[in-house]
Amino acid sequence: MISSELNSDNNGHLILGGVDSVELAHKYGTPLVVYDxxxxxxxxxxxxxxxxxxxxxxxxxxxxxxxxxxxxxxxxxxxxxxxxxxxxxxxxxxxxxxxxxxxxxxxxxxxxxxxxxxxxxxxxxxxxxxxxxxxxxxxxxxxxxxxxxxxxxxxxxxxxxxxxxxxxxxxxxxxxxxxxxxxxxxxxxxxxxxxxxxxxxxxxxxxxxxxxxxxxxxxxxxxxxxxxxxxxxxxxxxxxxxxxxxxxxxxxxxxxxxxxxxxxxxxxxxxxxxxxxxxxxxxxxxxxxxxxxIVGPAGFNLYTVGSRKDIPDMLSYVNVDGGMGDNIRPALYQAKYEAVVANKMNADIDEEVHIAGKYCESGDILIDKQALPKTEPGDVIAMLDTGAYGYSMASNYNRNPRPAVVFVENGKDKLVVKRETFEDLTRLDEDYI
The missing domain is CATH 3.20.20.10 (Alanine racemase)
Known part of the structure; x- marks a missing residue:
């Protein structure tokens, strides 16, 4: 799906299945997987x-x-x-x-x-x-x-x-x-x-x-x-x-x-x-x-922008709260994606950046070069066309919980997979001593 084909409201928010994606991010937390x-x-x-x-x-x-x-x-x-x-x-x-x-x-x-x-x-x-x-x-x-x-x-x-x-x-x-x-x-x-x-x-x-x-x-x-x-x-x-x-x-x-x-x-x-x-x-x-x-174009990954690294004469790194744990494809076989700032759909494009994940790997780059409006901590990044092989290949690498999954349709949202908790991460572990 090309970014120009996406829907937005008067507030400049990305709309998915008739639902405000920014509200979804606030309601369910991020990283979040959304299917239209x-x-x-x-x-x-x-x-x-x-x-x-x-x-x-x-x-x-x-x-x-x-x-x-x-x-x-x-x-x-x-x-x-x-x-x-x-x-x-x-x-x-x-x-x-x-x-x-x-x-x-x-x-x-x-x-x-x-x-x-x-x-x-x-x-x-x-x-x-x-x-x-x-x-x-x-x-x-x-x-x-x-x-x-x-x-x-x-x-x-x-x-x-x-x-x-x-x-x-x-x-x-x-x-x-x-x-x-x-x-x-x-x-x-x-x-x-x-x-x-x-x-x-x-x-x-x-x-x-x-x-x-x-x-x-x-x-x-x-x-x-x-x-x-x-x-x-x-x-x-x-x-x-x-x-x-x-x-x-x-x-x-x-x-x-x-x-x-x-x-x-x-x-x-x-x-x-x-x-x-x-x-x-x-x-x-x-x-x-x-x-x-069937599912690829219907899926979106929502992330919250956190820290940023600026390097003279090089692309800046915009870091988000997910990454290779919820979408391994870019690291696994150099898959390419596009992204938008879900709360700034009407804003002018201001720069090209790397969108980087939070995982402890230099290769955890979700998108190597993406044109975006100027981002700030708390902005919501929507990665497009992530419905196939993202969540299904998700892992707990770095002991991170896997994201929640929400279905949207006709202006309604429904949680269909709960977000994993820290307790879930240790649920199958057994004591050694």
């Missing part, structure tokens, strides 16, 4: 509209790792979405929120026996198998419990997205999935088809994250049809579902040029339609897994 729920719903509906126009069966599976709380799953349930989880903790949270188990898929490259048992016991919709050990473990569990479950195979198709190396997942050299180049996919297929307790409903691949071009997805769609045609010929098996993962990019700064959901979906679906027809295959159901694109 209307923005989340709007993005979900844009995906639905684009997929409805294809006349194909589809599923939008929200990628929980972007942001997973009870309240978030409840919004997803209201919007009748599917969701994918990647841990027992995400699965537990979804179930606690009352999210329907049959609308959950379970990812992960190293699922434990306990996590697989949890998924089977709760009769989730599908387990996405990632490796040979997992096939063996799940087979044992299903036989012991005398039950069955839907599965997909996650493949590494040898396609790399143009993104940061840490968030590329479709290339051959990846920790995820069965490698297609070396025929691991065929070995996995044969093993699963030989297990009556597993119903193989489709194939999955994910090529990366924060992707701005359609070429990778077109390549993936082509590859999936190629694989399906090969499997049909060699093993007389045709996948019912093509799950093309997520990774749709969003705009963090003016440098980013994201493509609309309709463009991605039109190219993906048109490719699948053309290639399946050419290969003599039936049209599959299409699944996508947006995460960042």
């Amino acid at each position: 729920v209307e923005e989340i719903r709007k993005t979900i509906n844009s995906f639905k509209s684009s997929l409805d126009s294809t006349c194909l069966k589809y599923e939008i599976s929200y990628a929980s790792k972007a942001f997973a709380t009870v309240a978030m799953y409840q919004v997803l349930k209201q919007e009748k979405l599917h969701t994918d989880v990647v841990s027992g903790g995400e699965l537990y949270t979804a179930l606690k929120a009352g999210f329907p188990a049959n609308k959950i898929s379970f990812h992960g490259n190293n699922k434990s026996r306990e996590e697989l048992e949890m998924a089977v016991d709760n009769k989730i919709g599908v387990i996405i198998l990632d490796n040979f050990l997992e096939i063996k473990l799940l087979k044992e569990i299903l036989e012991e419990k005398d039950t069955s479950i839907n599965v997909m195979l996650r493949l590494t198709p040898g396609i790399s997205a143009h993104t940061h190396e840490y968030i590329q997942t479709g290339q051959v050299d990846s920790k995820f999935g069965f490698d297609v180049q070396s025929d691991q996919d065929k070995e996995a297929l044969q093993q699963v088809l030989a297990i009556p307790q597993m119903k193989l409903i489709g194939i999955h691949a994910h090529i990366g994250s924060q992707i701005f071009g359609v070429d990778g997805f077109v390549g993936l769609a082509n590859k999936m049809v190629e694989i399906a045609a090969d499997w049909k010929k060699e093993f007389d098996y045709t996948p019912q579902i093509f799950n093309l993962g997520g990774g749709f990019g969003i705009s963090y700064t003016d440098e980013d040029e994201p493509i609309g959901a309709n463009v991605f979906i039109d190219k993906i679906v048109s490719t699948i339609k053309e290639q399946t027809k050419s290969a003599g295959l039936p049209l599959p159901e299409v699944w996508i897994e947006p995460g960042r694109s």
